[in-house]
Amino acid sequence: xxxxxxxxxxxxxxxxxxxxxxxxxxxxxxxxxxxxxxxxxxxxxxxxxxxxxxxxxxxxxxxxxxxxxxxxxxxxxxxxxxxxxxxxxxxxxxxxxxxxxxxx
Amino acid sequence: xxxxxxxxxxxxxxxxxxxxxxxxxxxxxxxxxxxxxxxxxxxxxxxxxxxxxxxxxxxxxxxxxxxxxxxxxxxxxxxxxxxxxxxxxxxxxxxxxxxxxxxx
Amino acid sequence: xxxxxxxxxxxxxxxxxxxxxxxxxxxxxxxxxxxxxxxxxxxxxxxxxxxxxxxxxxxxxxxxxxxxxxxxxxxxxxxxxxxxxxxxxxxxxxxxxxxxxxxx
Amino acid sequence: xxxxxxxxxxxxxxxxxxxxxxxxxxxxxxxxxxxxxxxxxxxxxxxxxxxxxxxxxxxxxxxxxxxxxxxxxxxxxxxxxxxxxxxxxxxxxxxxxxxxxxxx
Numbered sequence: 418x419x420x421x422x423x424x425x426x427x428x429x430x431x432x433x434x435x436x437x438x439x440x441x442x443x444x445x446x447x448x449x450x451x452x453x454x455x456x457x458x459x460x461x462x463x464x465x466x467x468x469x470x471x472x473x474x475x476x477x478x479x480x481x482x483x484x485x486x487x488x489x490x491x492x493x494x495x496x497x498x499x500x501x502x503x504x505x506x507x508x509x510x511x512x513x514x515x516x517x518x519x520x521x
Numbered sequence: 522x523x524x525x526x527x528x529x530x531x532x533x534x535x536x537x538x539x540x541x542x543x544x545x546x547x548x549x550x551x552x553x554x555x556x557x558x559x560x561x562x563x564x565x566x567x568x569x570x571x572x573x574x575x576x577x578x579x580x581x582x583x584x585x586x587x588x589x590x591x592x593x594x595x596x597x598x599x600x601x602x603x604x605x606x607x608x609x610x611x612x613x614x615x616x617x618x619x620x621x622x623x624x625x
Numbered sequence: 626x627x628x629x630x631x632x633x634x635x636x637x638x639x640x641x642x643x644x645x646x647x648x649x650x651x652x653x654x655x656x657x658x659x660x661x662x663x664x665x666x667x668x669x670x671x672x673x674x675x676x677x678x679x680x681x682x683x684x685x686x687x688x689x690x691x692x693x694x695x696x697x698x699x700x701x702x703x704x705x706x707x708x709x710x711x712x713x714x715x716x717x718x719x720x721x722x723x724x725x726x727x728x729x
Numbered sequence: 730x731x732x733x734x735x736x737x738x739x740x741x742x743x744x745x746x747x748x749x750x751x752x753x754x755x756x757x758x759x760x761x762x763x764x765x766x767x768x769x770x771x772x773x774x775x776x777x778x779x780x781x782x783x784x785x786x787x788x789x790x791x792x793x794x795x796x797x798x799x800x801x802x803x804x805x806x807x808x809x810x811x812x813x814x815x816x817x818x819x820x821x822x823x824x825x826x827x828x829x830x831x832x833x
Contacts, residue, residue: 418524418605418606418609420522423609426613430613430616430617430622433622433623434620434622434623439670441569441572441573442564442572442573442575442583443564443567443568443569443572444569444669444670446560446561446563446564446572446759447561447665447666447668447669447758447759448669449557449560449561449590450554450557450558450560450561450662450665450762450766451662451663451665451666451669453553453554453557453590453662454554454658454659454661454662454663454762455659455662456550456553456554456597457550457551457553457554457655457658457659458655458659459550460546460547460550460655461652461655461656461659462647462652463547464547464777465545465547465548465776465777468545468546468547468550469545469546469600469601471546471601476601476602476603479546479597479601479603480603480604480607480608480611480612481608481611481612481615483594483597483598483603483605483608484605484608484609484611484612484613485612486553486557486590486594487591487594487605487609488609488612488613490587490590490591490594493560493583493587494587496573497573497575497580497583498580499580499583499584499587500584501522501587501588501591502522503584504584504585504587504588505522505527505588505591505592507584507585507588508584508585508588508589508592509530509534509588509592511585512534513534516538518534518537518538519537519538543774548773548774550655551654551655551769551770551772551773552773554658554662554766554769555766555767555769555770555773557766558658558762558763558765558766558767559763559766561759561762561763562759562763564759565756565759565760565763566751566756568673569672569673626732626813626814626817628730631817634821638821638824638825638830641830641831642828642830642831643831649777649780649781650772650780650781650783650791651772651775651776651777651780652777654768654769654771654772654780655769657765657768657769657798658762658765658766658768658769661761661762661765661798662762664758664761664762664805665758665759665761665762667758668754668755668758671755672755673753673755673756676753676754676755676758677753677754677808677809679754679809684809684810684811687754687805687809687811688811688812688815688816688819688820689816689819689820689823691802691805691806691811691813691816692813692816692817692819692820692821693820694761694765694798694802695799695802695813695817696817696820696821698795698798698799698802701768701791701795702795704781705781705783705788705791706788707788707791707792707795708792709730709795709796709799710730711792712792712793712795712796713730713735713796713799713800715792715793715796716792716793716796716797716800717738717742717796717800719793720742721742724746726742726745726746727745727746
């Protein structure tokens with residue numbers, strides 16, 4: 418899965434439906450948190466253990482929500498000009514400094 | 522950026538810090554929505570126009586939140602056994618059926 | 626609307642349905658953010674102006690989501706032993722110090 | 730705590746700071762989900778049991794987040810013209826129909 422390729426496909430999909438005026442970073446951020454909460458909803462009444470053993474229906478549903486979150490996230494990055502792989506590398510480096518691994 | 526490779530790096534990062542007991546799908550879903558809301562916070566008082574012209578500080582901040590959301594999302598998929606590229610292709614196909622493009 | 630009275634009614638409603646084991650503060654917090662995001666969903670593709678002129682259907686839907694958010698919030702406070710009116714007064718005082726009103 | 734009285738105080742607080750242009754229902758919905766997620770953050774790495782035995786610091790923090798959520802929620806209701814007690818009664822009646830109590 419190539420991120421830039423996927424971003425281009427999402428851009429074409431939106432353009433063909435005249436959705437561009439709606440897809441501001443502000444609105445996309447709202448859609449992102451809505452989809453993230455739909456993913457949370459799958460787990461809200463489950464115990465920690467149950468959350469690790471999903472039924473086929475929940476597993477299928479989870480896949481759909483993961484896809485929704487990812488697609489909104491990549492559209493935000495695309496429209497705001499954020500390079501996703503670079504942002505990830507920078508954040509991993511920040512986390513490694515913030516939480517140094519214990520030495521043996 | 523290869524998704525499986527990134528998932529393996531995040532798995533190693535967590536294991537080296539003994540974080541595995543915390544990283545249930547339930548807890549990771551909570552972390553995902555928390556990070557998604559931090560991304561929302563960047564835009565909450567901005568107009569649609571302002572959300573399209575971020576300051577360098579906001580742009581940098583947005584990159585960090587995008588990385589955080591993506592890393593929690595990929596960890597959920599990894600620990601719940603969801604194939605991300607397959608889930609995305611399936612969801613794009615569903616969306617294409619649900620929202621057919623107008624013909625010329 | 627008396628808060629303590631409403632909290633008691635919600636407590637009785639849950640007890641009559643054997644829901645208590647599910648209503649931990651952790652799970653209720655998840656339900657709270659899910660309902661808050663359903664409220665966000667009403668506004669996600671609307672302009673600022675449109676968000677101020679809701680259709681009767683959206684207005685009715687908004688009322689339902691406001692009720693859901695409030696009921697989960699009061700259940701969290703009840704089960705975690707937080708006195709809501711006292712917490713509100715304390716937070717208003719904090720906000721007044723943090724954001725002093727400009728003098729004429 | 731009287732809801733209308735509290736809504737009036739929040740309205741005066743905002744007016745004295747010239748915040749009204751920012752306080753559209755759309756923006757307030759974003760602020761609501763941000764504060765709800767800050768409440769979620771308190772519980773994200775805690776077990777169900779730990780979430781029921783908060784430290785004094787977490788208990789204090791929870792009170793602040795509950796107040797923040799409630800104040801944004803009441804501002805949304807105020808600016809969108811939703812009668813909160815009426816919305817709550819209607820939702821409780823809907824829930825009672827949807828989830829009938831088991832008979833003895």
